[in-house]
Amino acid sequence: MQLVGLTGGIASGKSTVSGRFADVHGFPVIDADMVARFVVEPGQPALAEIADRFGADMLLADGTLDRPALGALVFADEAARQDLNGITHPRIAEEMGRRIGALADHDGPVVVDSPLLVEMGHAEAYPTIVVVAVGPEVQHDRLVADRGMDPDEAWGRINSQAPLADKLAVATHVIWNEGTIAELEARVDEVAASLTA
Ligand SMILES: CC(C)(COP(=O)(O)OP(=O)(O)OC[C@H]1O[C@@H](n2cnc3c(N)ncnc32)[C@H](O)[C@@H]1O)[C@@H](O)C(=O)NCCC(=O)NCCS
Numbered sequence: 001m002q003l004v005g006l007t008g009g010i011a012s013g014k015s016t017v018s019g020r021f022a023d024v025h026g027f028p029v030i031d032a033d034m035v036a037r038f039v040v041e042p043g044q045p046a047l048a049e050i051a052d053r054f055g056a057d058m059l060l061a062d063g064t065l066d067r068p069a070l071g072a073l074v075f076a077d078e079a080a081r082q083d084l085n086g087i088t089h090p091r092i093a094e095e096m097g098r099r100i101g102a103l104a105d106h107d108g109p110v111v112v113d114s115p116l117l118v119e120m121g122h123a124e125a126y127p128t129i130v131v132v133a134v135g136p137e138v139q140h141d142r143l144v145a146d147r148g149m150d151p152d153e154a155w156g157r158i159n160s161q162a163p164l165a166d167k168l169a170v171a172t173h174v175i176w177n178e179g180t181i182a183e184l185e186a187r188v189d190e191v192a193a194s195l196t197a
């Protein structure tokens with residue numbers, strides 16, 4: 001297995017890149033956002049801890065997490081976000097480790113799509129790190145124009161993450177994504193070719 005970390009800020013284009021790594025190049029992808037959803041499913045200990053810390057009104061009537069409500073809270077309150085990270089990150093890291101371990105015998109690149117790879121202190125574990133890079137104005141435009149996010153909440157999310165420079169500092173490959181989707185796809189194919197060379 002050749003372990004490849006894929007990171008970048010919110011709305012930088014990571015999912016678009018990992019989708020192409022998987023669909024066009026056949027690389028297995030482990031998605032930290034999906035693992036983050038798994039560890040807060042009903043019945044998981046993290047969900048009960050979230051209800052204890054943030055209140056039972058963070059749960060919907062069917063017992064699942066009210067993600068918009070918790071997001072509105074934690075991206076406007078740094079102490080609350082740190083508390084949420086303290087509840088979820090150890091469990092996310094453990095489950096990611098399990099999923100990576102299950103692919104240990106895979107021949108070729110295995111992509112770990114992790115928005116907070118640098119923030120979680122995991123960069124050293126990755127011999128190869130692909131950073132999808134866009135400036136904050138482009139992130140904000142995509143969050144507000146494409147996803148309809150409230151402009152203040154969009155800045156809250158962007159500013160809760162490490163600056164792009166910190167991610168570029170650990171990158172072995174950089175994919176700039178301020179151009180068109182076609183340009184992005186061509187660059188992903190170049191990086192994929194270099195990973196398998
Ligand atoms: C706060 C929550 C409920 C908001 O859910 P929502 O569905 O609105 O967003 P989603 O999970 O799809 O995340 C979207 C993006 O937000 C960013 N983000 C999410 N959590 C965090 C965080 N704790 N700190 C900084 N950025 C974050 C990431 O770029 C992520 O790709 C959710 O993000 C969450 O449980 N976060 C804590 C776990 C975590 O850190 N996940 C992300 C990396 S593993």
Ligand SMILES: Nc1ncnc2c1ncn2[C@@H]1O[C@H](COP(=O)(O)OP(=O)(O)OP(=O)(O)O)[C@@H](O)[C@H]1O
Pocket residue numbers: 008009010011012013014015016017033115142146177178179180181184
């Ligand atoms: N080059 C581009 N031009 C225009 N829109 C783009 C481009 N690249 C990505 N997008 C759009 O920007 C949004 C964010 O892309 P994507 O979901 O791939 O990012 P992400 O980094 O995975 O986001 P998140 O951190 O929220 O999971 C999507 O709506 C996507 O279609």
